[in-house]
Every structure is written in structure tokens, then in C-alpha cells.
Amino acid sequence: MLRHIMTAVLLAVVALGAAQAHAVQPDEILDDPALEARARELSAGLRCLVCQNQSIDDSDAPLAKDLRVLVRERLKAGDSNDEIMDFVVSRYGDFVLLKPPFTPHTWLLWFATPLLFLAAAGGIFYAYRRRSRAAAIPQALTESEQEHLTRLLDPDTPETGTPESGGKS
């Protein structure tokens, strides 16, 4: 008897602080495998509202269980996937969708990455063009370079340390 009480206490404590995910319970699973597969697919896209970026499929919070059961009830009633998602969103708002909807408020979210990619690629292209053009334009010699050249060209003072011979040593 004492043993059973201990077990009950233990289980109560376990249930109290159950922050870990246990997700779908055996009794929730639908008999029809096709419907169950659809339920799992829908669940993976719905957020457990009290969790940190967890889907209701991964969470064992009571609220997640309620939602899972709700999704399955609607499936059994013959709703389509879109109808179910619309129904859940109408009750809980866009927050419940792990894939944010495409609305004016999320345009920036969805377009930011592709736009940034295009901008960065364009920037690289522009920088490359500018630099290769800059490299193609011959620069005027500086005074010291001009002086060096004059000395090189002057037959009276032959210069030995040319860059070519210097590089080989």
C-alpha cells in the first residue's frame, strides 16, 4: 500500500513539472491511418501557444493536447486541411501558425532574405566591375617612379636591380 502511495506521489510530482515533451498520446491516435497522417502533418505546422517554438505535435502541454484533439475532431467531421487551419487561426490568431502567413505585416519578413541576397550579389558584381575597370586604367607615374624610369632609361647610369632579376634570387 505504502508503495502505491509513493508511486502516486512520484507520478504527481512528475506530472506537476512536466516541462518535457511527450506529444501525441496513444488514445489520441485516429483509427484511419490516412486521417492520422493528415493530423500529424497539420499538427507539425501549429504552434503550442505556451511553448518556445514547439509544434503541438512535439509538446505535451495540456493546451497542445486540446489542439491536437480539436484538429482530429475536425478531421473526423470531414473538414479539409485548409478549413481546419482557418478554424484554428480564427480561434487563436496568426500566432498559432509556425509558418507565418503572407500579409502586409510579414512582407518584410518573407522578402528580406531574397532581397538581401540580390543586393549582396549586385554589390559584389558592382565592386568587381569597378575594381577591374580601375585596374585596367593605367595610372600616371608618381614623381619617384618617373625619376626611377628616367634613370633606367639613361644609358649613362645602368641600373642593375631591376624587378625581374631581383625576383629570381
Place this chain on the structure above:
Amino acid sequence: MIAETGHYALILALGVAIVQMVLPILGTRLNDPRLAAVSIPAAQAQFLLICIAFGALTAAYVTSDFSVLNVWQNSHSAKPMLYKISGVWGNHEGSMVLWVLILALFGAAVATFGSNLPRQLQANVLAVQGSIAVAFLLFIVIASNPFLRVNPAPFDGQGLNPVLQDPALAFHPPFLYAGYVGFSMAFSFAVAALIDGRIDAAWARWVRPWTLAAWMCLTLGIAMGSWWAYYELGWGGFWFWDPVENASFMPWLAGTALLHSALVMEKRDALKVWTVLLAIITFSLSLMGTFLVRSGVLTSVHAFAVDPERGVFILGIMAVFIGGSFALFAWRAPLLSQGGLFAPISREGSLVLNNLLLTVACAAVFVGTLYPLALESITGEKISVGAPFFNMTFVPLVVPLLIAVPFGPLLAWKRGDLLAAAQRLTAAAVICLVTIIAVLAVNRSGPWLAPLGIGLGLWLICGAATELATRSKLFDVSWSETWRRLRNLPRASYGTALAHAGVGVMVIGLVSTTAWRIERIEALAPGGKVDIAGYELVFQGVEERQGPNYRELAGQFAVTRGGAPVTTLTPSKRAFAVEKSATTEAGIHNSWRGDLYVVLGDPLKDGAYSVRVYFNPMVRLIWIGALIMFFGGGVSLSDRRLRVGAPKRAKARRVAVAAVSK
């Protein structure tokens, strides 16, 4: 007394850090080498003082001194010693002390081993490091003091969150912080270069080892966190695109880009301005990671601090360092000269592509992580950004990157030959195609993209092997010559090949476990059976057990395969009385095919239990891949150490190698 010593040492460290921040800069401005040289003993003294503080806090934890508020809040006398020690950084205050300890360690390393750095650069780098230390030490002393006392001292502590009482998680924060803080070296070098208005290839040679070391630590830290999530959270998930995970992933992506761009700078003296900017971005993301996790902006198990005062303080630190460094960059970057030219198809070009894709991928994670926070604070509207968003934005950037990886090392610097590189990769491509077809033929279940993913992983591994084969002229010269060449290849080449192959191994693990995992959810009474992936599990009932600071309910599952006994798995639910919470311990059997993963759920009617059994094919490759990447970084680092600093003559280096190998 010990706690007060620690407190005192912390305040002294703050004073020393102020000296370290101010005097070296003055010295370099006033051209006074003696003043600049103060940076060296200051950095060393700061490290010693923070060691004392950290030691004092650890001592308080080890001896369970509950008169210290922090110990009372986060420890318990019945806790195993490992978790008493890891409890030091398992809370907000202690983790900030660990943060500055690692910061000071890096600073002291530059002071002690940086004798071949130009004096002025060293002084400036240490001054910038000092300024970061000042900011965080101020934060600790003012808003997060771990040494506060309680009077009268409570009889026993409140315990540590049981979720954190786990070996992988005990060492997850030190590695993560070593990564975050390690990037401060790249940041300090970048800011020092901007202050100087001068930068050259030697700068990159200096920055790369530090960045590589930080990157290795971060790789391991993230892998540990994901490994922990896999076995502890109870359904075999390993990555959730949780904001806290993203906070560590963003510096990793930027740091990976930095490693590659610093390579271009070191070898070809190009991409200087970009490398400096990337160094600043990488550390800014590390600071942001600290802010996101520490400020309580995100509420999750990681966010110990829900005190807005602290959040505002860290936000201030962030604003000063990120804003300041970007302003400095805008002002001084035009002074940095541009380096060597290169054709689009070249080693440099491939590394630019790497940087483009990695930084945009990092931006995708950034937008996905911060957009909901920004939207909520502006409009009050709450949205969720979960895995589907990242799969649609992040993955399309990473897949082309991974396809391109094997080409990079086969292209020559300045001007490469794409066709020749492609020809060298023919064998690798054939192996991948054959594998893809074989996987398609054998395994018809799962998404049709999955075999292609396996092929991609194999492509990376074969590409890495091709690089080594090309460098050793395999089949072009005699076997002995190839062997001689292989032995003489620089370790950095092996490091590159290993790291790239590690990514491939990880991709195979990710794809196969995502595409082909099997799941059974059953209500099992004792004697009940589950068949999965060729295994048969028989539930033999539950048993109560007493752990050091918890009681657990353990299920017994006899596992057989084709009638032959394999193992007995005991998944359990642990109840921690002191902390009044519970954890789930999965029972995992590992084989080369994959993991058999059993979780004991809640009791149902008639003595039955809800039991879930998973088979996760090849899931371990994810972490084995991360380990290979870590190891590759280490191999590369062991090469770099010999080459760091002033260029030595080949002869002198050979002598040095001989001396080291003895």
C-alpha cells in the same frame, strides 16, 4: 570570507581593466612605448583576479555555502559534485563571471604569447579587450553580483533546474562562451586595425588562429546543446530553430564566413575591408546572443534573468560596442587599402561565394529570430516564425553552398579553371550518382528529395578526398611519391578536408533521420510488445529507483532482434523533490544503423503506460560530423601555430618542427 575575497577581486579586476583600457591607447597616441606596455601586465593581472573571483564562487558552490545568495538559489547539498560545479555557471550571475573569465583568458593569452605581434597592434588589441571587460565587469558588479550574502544563512539550497543537471549541458555553456568570447579577439584586432588605420596580411595571420579556436569551441558547444536536446527532451528532436539556438547559430555562421574571408586576406591580401567588417559583425552577433539569452527578452529555460534592469544594461553595452565599432568602421575603413585582384573563377572567387551565401543565410536566421520581437513591439501583433520559415529561406541558401564546397579548394588563386576542377571531381560525382540511384532503388519510402540529400553529403566527403588526392597527385605519380606528398601536405590542408567532410557526414545524418525516422506510439501493459525497424521490444514493467537527488520511475524494455537478445533499455521519468520538477530520460540503444529510442510516458488505465518508440536512422552522424569539424579545426590550428607571427625561414621552421615533434 571567501565570498568577500571573490567580490573584492572582481572589483580590483574592474580597476585593472580600466587601466588596461586607457593607458595603452594613450601610450600609442603619445608614442610612449612604456605606457603602451602596461597593457601586458594589466591583462595578466586582470586574468588572475578574475580567476580568484571565479575560484571563490566555485569554492562557495563546492562547500555548499548557503550564506551566499547565489549558491542558495541555485544549489543543494544533495546535488552530485559535478552539478555543484556546473551550477557555478548554471545561473545568470555565475555565467557572467564565466563570460569575463574566458574574456580575460583570451586577453592574457595575447599578452603572454603575443611577443611577436607589433607592439602597437598588441597594445591596441589589449585596450579594446580591456574595454569589453570593463563593460561586463561593471555589469556584474552593479547588476549581477554573485557574492551577495543572506543572513541568516538558510539550512539548505533551492537546487538547480533538473533539466540542467546533465553531463552534456554541464559543459555546454563553457564551450559556447569560449566561442562567443573568442570572437572578441577578432573584434579587438579589427577595431585595433581601424584605430591604426593600417592593416596587412600579417593581421589576418594573427586573427585566424583565434577565430579558428573560437569557431571550434562554438561548434562543439552547439553540438553539445543539440545532442542534449536529442536525448533529454524526449522525442528525438535535435534542432528547433528556437531563438536561443539561433542566438548561438548566427555567430557560428558569421564566424565560419570570417574564417574563409580571413584566408583570402592572409594569402592574397584582398577582401580586407570586408574581413574587418565581418569580424565586427561576428562579435556583434555574439553580444546579441548574450543579450537575447540573458535579458529575458525570450522566455525559455535558458533565460535565467527576467529582470528588465539587466536587459537594459546589456542592451546599453551592445549599443556602445556595436554602434561604436560600426561608426569607427564607417570613419576609418576608407583608409584601409584594397589588395590583390582576382578573376571571378578563382579560389578567392569561390570564397566570396562562400561569404555571400553564409552571410545571407545568417541574415535569414537573424530576420526570422528578431522579426516577431520587432513586430510585437511595434504593432503588438504576435506571430510565430518556426521551422517551416527557416526551411524555406535558410535551406535554399545552404544547399548551393554545399554543392559548391568541393570546387573551392581545387581552384587556383587569382585565376582558376572550373572545367579542370570539374574533371577532377568526376569520380566523386559518379560515386554520388550511383549512391543516389541505389538509395532510390532500395528505399522507396520518405520524401523524394532525401536520396539527393544523402548524395549531397557524400559529395562533400568525396570532394574532400578529391582535394587530398589532387594535392598528392594520386595516380599521376608513383604510390611512394603520393605517400611522400601526403605526409608533406600542410596540416591546414588536412584541416580543410576534414572540416568539409565533417559537414558531409552531418548532412547525411540530418537527412536520413529527418526523412526515414520511424515512430510507434502505443499504450503498453507489462508484457506488451512493439516491433520497430527489425527490433522487438517487450515491456517488462516499471521499477522505482532512488538517485542521488531524485527518485525515478524506470520502465524495463527487453530488446531482441531476430530472437537474439540485444539489450535492456530503461527509459525513466525522474522526479526532483527539492526543485519540484521532473525530467525524462530516454532509453537509447545505438547501432551503426541508427538509434533505437524509447520514452516512457504517462500511466494510463489498467497498469498500462503510454510508450513511444522511435528508430532514428544514422542520427549519430550529426554529432560525429560536428566532432570531425572540430577535429579538422584542431588539425588546422596545430599547423598555424608554427607559422604565426613574423615569417620565418623554411630552415628555421623545420628545426622548430623537429623540436616540437621530439
